[in-house]
Amino acid sequence: MKPVRRLIVCLCIAAVPAFAAPPPKVVNAADGIFTAFHNHPLVGIGDIHGLAQGMDFDAALIRDPRFASEVGNIVLEVGGAAQQATVDRYVNGENIPYPQLRKIWTDVVGWLPTVTFSGLVNIYATVREVNQTLPPEKRIKVWLGEPPVDWSQIRTNGDWLPLLKQRDTHAAELIEREILAKNKKALVIYGGGHFTEPGDLGELIKAKHPKAFFIAIPYSGYAEKACSADFEESIQNWPAPSLIAPIRGSSLEQKVGRPDCNVFPPPENPSPEQRTQMAATNHNLLDADALLYFGRRDQLKRGGYMFDMVLDLELRAEMERRNQIIAGKPMTNYVTERNPSVNRPWWPD
Numbered sequence: 001m002k003p004v005r006r007l008i009v010c011l012c013i014a015a016v017p018a019f020a021a022p023p024p025k026v027v028n029a030a031d032g033i034f035t036a037f038h039n040h041p042l043v044g045i046g047d048i049h050g051l052a053q054g055m056d057f058d059a060a061l062i063r064d065p066r067f068a069s070e071v072g073n074i075v076l077e078v079g080g081a082a083q084q085a086t087v088d089r090y091v092n093g094e095n096i097p098y099p100q101l102r103k104i105w106t107d108v109v110g111w112l113p114t115v116t117f118s119g120l121v122n123i124y125a126t127v128r129e130v131n132q133t134l135p136p137e138k139r140i141k142v143w144l145g146e147p148p149v150d151w152s153q154i155r156t157n158g159d160w161l162p163l164l165k166q167r168d169t170h171a172a173e174l175i176e177r178e179i180l181a182k183n184k185k186a187l188v189i190y191g192g193g194h195f196t197e198p199g200d201l202g203e204l205i206k207a208k209h210p211k212a213f214f215i216a217i218p219y220s221g222y223a224e225k226a227c228s229a230d231f232e233e234s235i236q237n238w239p240a241p242s243l244i245a246p247i248r249g250s251s252l253e254q255k256v257g258r259p260d261c262n263v264f265p266p267p268e269n270p271s272p273e274q275r276t277q278m279a280a281t282n283h284n285l286l287d288a289d290a291l292l293y294f295g296r297r298d299q300l301k302r303g304g305y306m307f308d309m310v311l312d313l314e315l316r317a318e319m320e321r322r323n324q325i326i327a328g329k330p331m332t333n334y335v336t337e338r339n340p341s342v343n344r345p346w347w348p349d
Helices: 003-015 029-036 052-063 065-070 081-091 118-131 157-164 167-180 201-208 225-232 272-282 313-327
Strands: 025-028 042-047 073-080 141-146 186-191 213-218 242-245 290-293
Touching: 025 029, 029 042, 029 052, 029 065, 029 213, 029 242, 029 290, 042 052, 042 167, 052 065, 052 118, 073 081, 073 118, 073 167, 081 118, 081 141, 118 141, 141 167, 141 186, 157 313, 167 186, 167 201, 201 213
Parallel strands: 042 186, 042 213, 073 141, 073 186, 213 290
Antiparallel strands: 025 242, 242 290
16 A cells, blocks of 8 residues: 555544444334334333323234234233233123223222223223134233232232232233243233333343343433433434334433433432432333334323213222322322323423
8 A cells, every 4th residue: 555545544544433323223113013023022012101192002003913913912011910801801892891891900009099091991992892803713812910909808008018019020920921931922011110120020021031022112201301302303303103223322322311311200309219210210211122202202192081080989989098008198189180081291391
């Protein structure tokens, strides 16, 4: 090589940054989920409870013909295992009296005081609708992930706490026994922390099956508008819904991993325990395999609530009792704030 050429090459090399993280790939969200099932028996969607676009996406996945033919199983956080026989009958077309049907999502352990978003409950009706078009051997199976509970026997917080500690272990054992041991596949819809936080469902499964799970968690904006604006600068005409992966190692990692950004409004003067929980929650997206994008912060909506808590005074009285057991205080705001059935902005500011 002549000296002049060598100099030019050296100058060009020096002009290249030492490291530039590549951008992630952006694909249609449903296509990305079904592609993930090619290499993983389990795909977990980190449910952000009440996010309207997320609940709509879950229903769209179930209606996609690929779901029944390629997956066929759903494991849900919004149902108690004591009602497994009831949900089996319902999604296969039997008519169940509503007071009995409602126990599927009201007789649960970990919801305070119960599941109230209509979009979450709509999953059961969606599966029933799809199953009516399928032969019995091709129908979608719903597995209720919450541990069984008989609330008539729960009278104190001490009665309830042992069941609370079983939430992730029960779901992990269910998945191990009914899905992985039988070489099946399942969509697992649970709160994001159950997939990424120590000791929870995701870690319990990965301890025995390191590559079983593919985890996708939605972007829901940040409590700090500046954090959302910084993140959304990275978005270049992403269609909604999209699946974006990978996060770690891509140009999004630094944006998602900012320690000063909170996915939920932080409490005033948080305790050390609250700070630890905030940090874990804020890292849910960073620790996932993919991001689900449903829109920018100001486009996201909170889904409507069911009217049961307002109209059924007997149910409300029972939920008041449970709330006292779990939280030691009465329920608030269900009549005034939780009555609307219309979608509202996810971030009220």
